[in-house]
Amino acid sequence: MKVIGYWITSLVDEEFPPPQELVTDYVPGTRQRIADYLDAGATFEVYRGVSWCRFFCGHPGHCSELTDGEWVWPADLSHYVRDHSVRLPDAFIADALSKPVPATAHCSSPSIIPDETYWISWCAKHRSNSLRSRIQAARTQADIEVQQIKAQAIADRERQEGLSGTTCQWLGCQNLALAGRLICASCMLTAQWSGTLFEPYWDLRPVLHM
Ligand SMILES: [Zn+2]
Numbered sequence: 131m132k133v134i135g136y137w138i139t140s141l142v143d144e145e146f147p148p149p150q151e152l153v154t155d156y157v158p159g160t161r162q163r164i165a166d167y168l169d170a171g172a173t174f175e176v177y178r179g180v181s182w183c184r185f186f187c188g189h190p191g192h193c194s195e196l197t198d199g200e201w202v203w204p205a206d207l208s209h210y211v212r213d214h215s216v217r218l219p220d221a222f223i224a225d226a227l228s229k230p231v232p233a234t235a236h237c238s239s240p241s242i243i244p245d246e247t248y249w250i251s252w253c254a255k256h257r258s259n260s261l262r263s264r265i266q267a268a269r270t271q272a273d274i275e276v277q278q279i280k281a282q283a284i285a286d287r288e289r290q291e292g293l294s295g296t297t298c299q300w301l302g303c304q305n306l307a308l309a310g311r312l313i314c315a316s317c318m319l320t321a322q323w324s325g326t327l328f329e330p331y332w333d334l335r336p337v338l339h340m
């Protein structure tokens with residue numbers, strides 16, 4: 131089974147495009163038929179997270195994937211076709227326009243892991259890249275923000291704990307260790323950071339909302 135309809139999730143996401151880069155003109159009538167086909171899919175999987183429209187139009191998010199037995203898509207993909215005229219692969223459109231709308235529920239099988247590679251390479255070939263420079267600029271800005279968050283946290287920690295007279299024991303690190311510790315503030319905080327340092331990269335609204 132092939133996955134379609136997944137979009138950029140953060141500023142460092144290189145695989146999935148913003149749907150703005152796939153907006154197209156449909157032949158009159160086909161857009162509605164494709165959207166109806168997408169709505170009629172059987173539930174394949176339900177997730178805990180809720181998606182949000184990448185056009186920031188206020189459309190309520192979905193948390194499930196639907197399928198026709200061959201393709202798998204997020205439940206709100208019909209919204210992107212119907213309301214934002216987003217393009218999908220010709221092979222899927224041919225199915226959607228020729229096959230009857232799937233009427234029976236397919237059971238999701240835990241052994242089936244849908245393939246994302248088809249969608250990723252199709253997007254790479256067909257996206258317009260019109261937002262690429264905006265995304266890159268925002269990513270550079272987020273990099274700077276992350277460096278500032280780090281520097282501030284290190285300075286705060288050094289002020290609280292003071293510095294020792296010895297070098298950090300972490301391999302290759304030349305910073306002074308914190309007073310009474312073997313490692314420096316930077317090495318100590320790096321182990322705790324991972325998630326919080328990613329926050330500036332989640333903010334897609336300024337880039338995609340125009
Ligand atoms: Zn929308």
Ligand SMILES: [Zn+2]
Pocket residue numbers: 298299300303304305313314315316317318
């Ligand atoms: Zn260190």
